[in-house]
Structures are given as C-alpha cells and as structure tokens.
Amino acid sequence: MKSGSILKSDQEIIALFFARDEQAIRETDLKYRSYLLSVAKNFIHDSEDAAECLNDTYFDVWQKIPPARPSHLKSFLAVIARRCAIDRFKEKTAGKRLPPSMAVPLSELEEVLFHPTEQHELLEAKELATLISRFLKGLPEHSRYLFLSRYYDGKPTKTIAREEKRSVSTVNKELKKLRSDLKDYLTKEGYPV
Amino acid sequence: MKDLLWNAIESLDDDLLAEHVEKRDSPKDAAFGQQKKGIRPLRAALIAATAALLSAMLLFTLLFDRTPYAFMDHEGFYQINTGNRTDPAFRHAEDLVTPDELSPIPVTGTIPESITVNGETLAVKDCLLHQGATLLYGLDAEKYTIPFINDHTSPTVTVDALTGRVTGIENVAIDHSPGLGKTAEDYIGYARTAVLTYLPYLDGEGLRIKNYASMLDHSSPNAYGFILFDYYLGDIRTALRVSVFFGGGTIFSIGVYDYFDLSSLDGTPVIDREEHETLLTSFADYACGDMTEIQKTVSDGVLVMGAKGRYAMSYTMTLTAEDPDGKEHTQIFTLEIELD
Structure with a gap:
C-alpha cells in the first residue's frame, strides 16, 4: 500500500463487484495485492507465477461476487488466492503434488475415511467437499476451528495445543473424535467409507 | 486418496x-x-502499572547496578561494556520477569550438560526454558501470537489496532540450541522459513526485511542462538532487536550478519558468505576485543543486556545442577527482545 493513497472500504469494493464495475478489480488490487501475493508465495515461489495466480484470483472473485457477498473480503480473497496458488503448484509439480506439511494431516483423514481396498477413484472431490462442508457447519465453532486448523492449515497438533492452551493429548483426542464423527456422517449420507 | x-x-x-x-x-x-475486542480498561491499567514498575526498576538498576552488560547498537553491532550503566534505556534483563510470570514452553534439542558453580563444573539435572511475560509499555497496538515456526518458539506479531497492519514481529525463529553446533546456514534457514511464513501477514509494498542471525561458537555450553529482524514497511522503519547471549561465564557472541532483500520475495541473502566472514571478523574486533578478557569479565555468569525500546519480551532458561553434597544449584539465563 503506498502512503497517501485513499483505499476503498471492503464494502465499497464489494458494491463495485455487484455493480459489475471493473474498478472493483483495480481497487482490490490496490488494497490487497501485496497480501495476496504473499499468500500465493506460500505455495509458488516464482514471481511471474504468483502474478499470474493473482490474475486467476481476481477472475475467480469476479465470477463469485455476486452472488457471494463475503463478510470478510480479505479472508475471502485469501482463500481464493490460496486455491489458485495450489492449482499452479499442482501443475508445476505433477507427480509430487502434496506439500509436505499436508501429508501427515491428510494421512489421518485417509486412515479413517478410506479402506485401502475400496475403489474410490471415481468419487468426486467436489461431492466430498460439499459433504464435509455440511458436516463442519453443523459443528460447534471451536470444533470447526480445530478441524480446519489441522486439515486445512496443516498445523501440527503440538502447535494447535499451544495456541489453544490445551494439552497435545486433548487435542489429539478431539481430532480423533471429529474424524470418527465425520466418518459416521459420511456413512449416513451414503458416502462409501 | x-x-x-x-x-x-x-x-x-x-x-x-x-x-x-x-x-x-x-x-x-x-x-x-x-x-480480542481491543485493549480493555483493565489491561490498559495493567500496562500502565507495569510501565510504572519498570520505570522504578530501571531507576533502581541505573543507580545501583554495576554489572557488565552488552547491547547491540543501531547498526546491529554488539558492544560490551563493564561497570556503570549510563544509558537510561538499558535495563537489567533479569529484573524483567519473575518465575511466576513464566510459563514453560516445549524445548527440543540438546540442553547444556553442565554449569559452573564457584569454578566447579556440575552436571545439569534439569533444564527449563520459560517464555517470559511480554512487557508492553504504552504501545497502542494489539499483540497476538501466530503459530508455528519451530518447536522452540512462539512468535508474537504486533498489529496496529487502527490500521490492522503488522508493525512488529518478535521472537521469530529464536532457537535455543546450546552445544548443538548449528551453522549459520541453519539459523539463516530458520530465518528464511520465518520470513516466508510471515509474509502473508506483512501488508505493504517496498517490504524489506533485514535479518540478523547470530550463530554462536558453542564453545560455551550455555550459549544461546538468536535471530532478529529489521524490516521496513514502505517508508516506515520498524526495527526489532534481540540481544543476548552469555551464560555460564563465557561469551561467544559471534554475529552472523545477514540481510535478506525480500523485495524479490525469494529470500536470497544479499550478502555472500565471504562478506559474512569479513563481518564476523570486524564484529569480533569491534565488539569483543580480546575475547579472553571479556570472558574473565563475565566469569560470574552475569547476564545483562539492553536495547533501546518501549517493548520487551524475555526468555529465561533455568538450569539446575546438584553438587557432590547433594545441594541444588540453579542458574538462570535470560534472553530479551526489544522493539525500538
């Protein structure tokens, strides 16, 4: 952000999106470019790729707002930017696509949700995402936060425990319960686990 | 899957x-x-009370304390002095925290195997690294902790309450690694991780982070390692300074002086290895002079440091050892971070 520039509020920017005014993109870029570049750089380290990722982000946001009306624009943008960055990361690292920080958390989910002999290749990630989203929305706030800290942010349980001022074993226990609840939920919804 | x-x-x-x-x-x-909803009245009162208490402690220290001390000047060099403390910005680090204010944080790695008590080397039985209370004086900013860097640290980020911009990061990638023989690259690696981790939180163009990493010789079993950041947000220069480092009677304050120009965001050091070596040498000449002499000066294990600032955090490591008579001895070493 350059000193002296007058930035629009998030609400004003969202209003521009709703009015389909392309100024919305320019204002978003002015206000959040550095931040979004930083988010993207967590996954892709090439400046050119990051800049392209930013364009993808703006395009995606343009498609999503409206109808979406995010209550926290910055975080909303961060989610989209992260997703775009991950897509590029996957393109760039085909064959070795999973960031190391996510490997262990996802193994935990995998262990509970999938039997190795089952055939799940045909399942759609989108379908699973919709079900998990519904499951998460039904959880108490702190459980949802815990789940996403582990499986979206990829934080080690030790870190979560320290942040939440709880013991590691308590956090592990809660996560185990959440995984088990998720399994029950998916089973109930007819998802093959 | x-x-x-x-x-x-x-x-x-x-x-x-x-x-x-x-x-x-x-x-x-x-x-x-x-x-958080902002600085609440009770917290504001506590801050004011803390500031008053610190002022009193500072005054006391200035008047009565005659211990040697070390500090880092504004160019990032360390200076070591003995005798009277003349600069009012300097305080006795050990005065800043009391055991009750400390909460243990996990420690991994190798702890010192021995401490020196009255000239005798005793085996360390126990080691506890504390995170000291953060002392905030008159700073109109929110503080909060952002998770993860490594197992040794719990970084704190200061955010301007009005603008939401990050104005300070402290306790980033501090590594207590006595005797581990870590290399400069290790510390710089930590710093790079820290920088890249925190970039999402640093909002502003023209970001430049100057990173100082200190590597200790590790000839001293009680030595500390540390890293600190100077960073720039646009025209605003916010410097975070850390100093520390001596324990148990020896000083090995060898500074590796490293800059990351993060305008390209790739974390490439802009000073190469050879320049590091030159800086190391000049640092040693500048700050320490005759290292042996300095070691003698602090042979009682005195640890004092200071830096200009309005804001401090301390880390304390308590080492416990038992002498042949079964009597327990403890030595406390403190690390303090200040933001100026």
Whole structure:
C-alpha cells in the first residue's frame, strides 16, 4: 500500500463487484495485492507465477461476487488466492503434488475415511467437499476451528495445543473424535467409507 | 486418496474457509479463535502499572547496578561494556520477569550438560526454558501470537489496532540450541522459513526485511542462538532487536550478519558468505576485543543486556545442577527482545 493513497472500504469494493464495475478489480488490487501475493508465495515461489495466480484470483472473485457477498473480503480473497496458488503448484509439480506439511494431516483423514481396498477413484472431490462442508457447519465453532486448523492449515497438533492452551493429548483426542464423527456422517449420507 | 482428500479440503465452502482464515488471522487471546475486542480498561491499567514498575526498576538498576552488560547498537553491532550503566534505556534483563510470570514452553534439542558453580563444573539435572511475560509499555497496538515456526518458539506479531497492519514481529525463529553446533546456514534457514511464513501477514509494498542471525561458537555450553529482524514497511522503519547471549561465564557472541532483500520475495541473502566472514571478523574486533578478557569479565555468569525500546519480551532458561553434597544449584539465563 503506498502512503497517501485513499483505499476503498471492503464494502465499497464489494458494491463495485455487484455493480459489475471493473474498478472493483483495480481497487482490490490496490488494497490487497501485496497480501495476496504473499499468500500465493506460500505455495509458488516464482514471481511471474504468483502474478499470474493473482490474475486467476481476481477472475475467480469476479465470477463469485455476486452472488457471494463475503463478510470478510480479505479472508475471502485469501482463500481464493490460496486455491489458485495450489492449482499452479499442482501443475508445476505433477507427480509430487502434496506439500509436505499436508501429508501427515491428510494421512489421518485417509486412515479413517478410506479402506485401502475400496475403489474410490471415481468419487468426486467436489461431492466430498460439499459433504464435509455440511458436516463442519453443523459443528460447534471451536470444533470447526480445530478441524480446519489441522486439515486445512496443516498445523501440527503440538502447535494447535499451544495456541489453544490445551494439552497435545486433548487435542489429539478431539481430532480423533471429529474424524470418527465425520466418518459416521459420511456413512449416513451414503458416502462409501 | 490423499490427493482426493486434499482437493476436497481445498474445495470446502468459500464462506466456511474465509470465516476460518479470518478467525485464524485475527488477534486472539484465548482458545479457539476468541477474538480480542481491543485493549480493555483493565489491561490498559495493567500496562500502565507495569510501565510504572519498570520505570522504578530501571531507576533502581541505573543507580545501583554495576554489572557488565552488552547491547547491540543501531547498526546491529554488539558492544560490551563493564561497570556503570549510563544509558537510561538499558535495563537489567533479569529484573524483567519473575518465575511466576513464566510459563514453560516445549524445548527440543540438546540442553547444556553442565554449569559452573564457584569454578566447579556440575552436571545439569534439569533444564527449563520459560517464555517470559511480554512487557508492553504504552504501545497502542494489539499483540497476538501466530503459530508455528519451530518447536522452540512462539512468535508474537504486533498489529496496529487502527490500521490492522503488522508493525512488529518478535521472537521469530529464536532457537535455543546450546552445544548443538548449528551453522549459520541453519539459523539463516530458520530465518528464511520465518520470513516466508510471515509474509502473508506483512501488508505493504517496498517490504524489506533485514535479518540478523547470530550463530554462536558453542564453545560455551550455555550459549544461546538468536535471530532478529529489521524490516521496513514502505517508508516506515520498524526495527526489532534481540540481544543476548552469555551464560555460564563465557561469551561467544559471534554475529552472523545477514540481510535478506525480500523485495524479490525469494529470500536470497544479499550478502555472500565471504562478506559474512569479513563481518564476523570486524564484529569480533569491534565488539569483543580480546575475547579472553571479556570472558574473565563475565566469569560470574552475569547476564545483562539492553536495547533501546518501549517493548520487551524475555526468555529465561533455568538450569539446575546438584553438587557432590547433594545441594541444588540453579542458574538462570535470560534472553530479551526489544522493539525500538
């Protein structure tokens, strides 16, 4: 952000999106470019790729707002930017696509949700995402936060425990319960686990 | 299957994720994302009381303390002095925290095997690294902790309450690694991780982070390592300074002096290895002079440091050892971080 520039509020920017005014993109870029570049750089380290990722982000946001009306624009943008960055990361690292920080958390989910002999290749990630989203929305706030800290942010349980001022074993226990609840939920919804 | 799960997690509902990111990145002072509402009156009163107490302690220290001390000047060099403390900005680090204010944080790695008590080397029985209370004086900013860097540290980020911009990062990638023989590259690696981790939180163009990493010789079993940042947000220069480092009667304050120009965001050091060596030499000449003499000066294990600033955090390491008579001895070493 350059000193002296007058930035629009998030609400004003969202209003521009709703009015389909392309100024919305320019204002978003002015206000959040550095931040979004930083988010993207967590996954892709090439400046050119990051800049392209930013364009993808703006395009995606343009498609999503409206109808979406995010209550926290910055975080909303961060989610989209992260997703775009991950897509590029996957393109760039085909064959070795999973960031190391996510490997262990996802193994935990995998262990509970999938039997190795089952055939799940045909399942759609989108379908699973919709079900998990519904499951998460039904959880108490702190459980949802815990789940996403582990499986979206990829934080080690030790870190979560320290942040939440709880013991590691308590956090592990809660996560185990959440995984088990998720399994029950998916089973109930007819998802093959 | 992991890919499927990862895709699914990344495709979760936008609002759900945005809400989570918001909560995660907002100031927290309690479990599960409960957000601060600002500096409350009680907290403000506590801050004022702390400031008053610190002033009194500082005055006392200035008047009565005659211990040697070390500090880092504004160019990032260390100076070591003995005798009277003349600069009012300097304080006795050990005065800043009391054991009750400390909460243990996990320590990994090798702890010192021995401490020196009255000239005798005793085996260390126990080691506890404390995170000291953060002392905030008159700073109109929120503070909160952002998770992760390494197992040794709990970084704190200061955010301007009005603008939401990050104005300070402290306790980043501090590594207590006595005797581990870590290399400069190790510390710089930590710094790079820290920098890249924190970039999302640094909002502003023209960001430049100057990183200083200190590597200790590790000839001293009680030595500390540390890293600190100077960074720039546009025209605003905010410097974070850390100093420390002696324990148990020896000083090995060898500074590796490293800059990352992060305008390119790739974390490439702009000073090469050869320049590091030159800086190391000049540092040693400048700050320490005759190293042996300095070691003698602090042979009682005195640890004092200071830096100009309005804001400090201390780390204290307590080592416990038992002498042949079964009597327990403890030595406390303190690390203090200040923001000026």
